[in-house]
Amino acid sequence: MEYKNESLTRYLDDLAARLPAPGGGSAAALNAALGASLISMVVNFTLGKPKYAKFTPELQNILERSEKLRGEFLHLVDLDVQAYNSRNINDALKIPFMLARLCFEGIKLCPVLVKKGNVNLISDVGVAAVMLEAAFVSARFNVEINLKTLGDKKLSKAINKELEQKEKMLKKIRLETEEKVGQTIRR
Numbered sequence: 001m002e003y004k005n006e007s008l009t010r011y012l013d014d015l016a017a018r019l020p021a022p023g024g025g026s027a028a029a030l031n032a033a034l035g036a037s038l039i040s041m042v043v044n045f046t047l048g049k050p051k052y053a054k055f056t057p058e059l060q061n062i063l064e065r066s067e068k069l070r071g072e073f074l075h076l077v078d079l080d081v082q083a084y085n086s087r088n089i090n091d092a093l094k095i096p097f098m099l100a101r102l103c104f105e106g107i108k109l110c111p112v113l114v115k116k117g118n119v120n121l122i123s124d125v126g127v128a129a130v131m132l133e134a135a136f137v138s139a140r141f142n143v144e145i146n147l148k149t150l151g152d153k154k155l156s157k158a159i160n161k162e163l164e165q166k167e168k169m170l171k172k173i174r175l176e177t178e179e180k181v182g183q184t185i186r187r
Contacts (some may be wrong), residue, residue, distance in 0.1 A: 004074045011077075025080035025096050028138035032103050035075035035131035037067040039109050040125045044119040055116040062109050069106045073099070073135075087148055096142035097159060103136035104166045107173050115179045126181035133174045140167065175180065 003011045003022065011030070017020050043063040046052045052059065076099050083091035110129040117125060140163050147156040 001081075002078050004078055004104065021081040021084040022077070023080075023084060024138060025084065025092075025099070025142045025146055026077045028096070028135045028142070029073050029076035029099055030137035031131050032099060032106065032123045033070050033137070034129040035103075035135065036070035036073055036106050038131070039043040039113065042071060042121045042124050042128075045121050046113075046116070049118060052116065052118065056080065058112065058116065066106070066109055069102055070177045072073060072102055076102075086134035089146060093143060093146040093150060096139040096146070097163075099134050100139040100143060100163055100166065103132045103139065104170055106168055107132040107136070107177075110177045111173060111180075114177055114184075119184060122181050122184050126178055129174045136167065136170055159180055164178050 001027070003014075011022065015027060040063055043066065044061050047059055047063070060067060061186065076095060079091075080095050080099075083095050107129055110125050110132075113125045115123060141165065143159060150156075
């Protein structure tokens with residue numbers, strides 16, 4: 001089954017049911033897709049406004065990137081389910097690792113929108129950053145458990161090193177975004 005072609009209710013019913021999949025990995029991918037969708041929404045509400053016209057090329061680039069990420073995240077919802085059902089440990093590792101990397105790329109779009117996006121949607125930028133961070137942390141949990149199962153210490157060390165570096169930067173981006181969003185809202 002491909003959840004991307006099903007209703008949200010169907011996905012949530014299956015997620016809540018006593019089924020082996022979908023589970024936390026696909027839920028993390030869906031959360032990331034929601035974060036990317038919010039980024040796209042903010043850009044769509046910003047483009048065409050005279051106040052933000054000078055940022056049009058940069059905003060169009062962000063929209064293109066967020067839409068690409070949204071599609072990739074949605075695809076990962078189904079790939080995670082397939083990997084779990086097939087019991088392929090390499091795929092079960094590769095998919096959340098890819099999700100973590102893509103979440104890192106997605107959250108890097110948020111600081112620009114705090115400065116150049118429609119100020120009326122700044123809270124949505126904050127929500128997107130939080131969702132992408134949550135998806136990253138969730139993906140990392142899945143990477144770590146699959147690395148443990150795989151038992152390859154060299155691979156584990158390399159992947160964990162990359163994810164630790166990305167998580168440090170990601171948390172910094174989320175905190176800075178959250179701070180700027182809060183300052184703007186509370187003015």
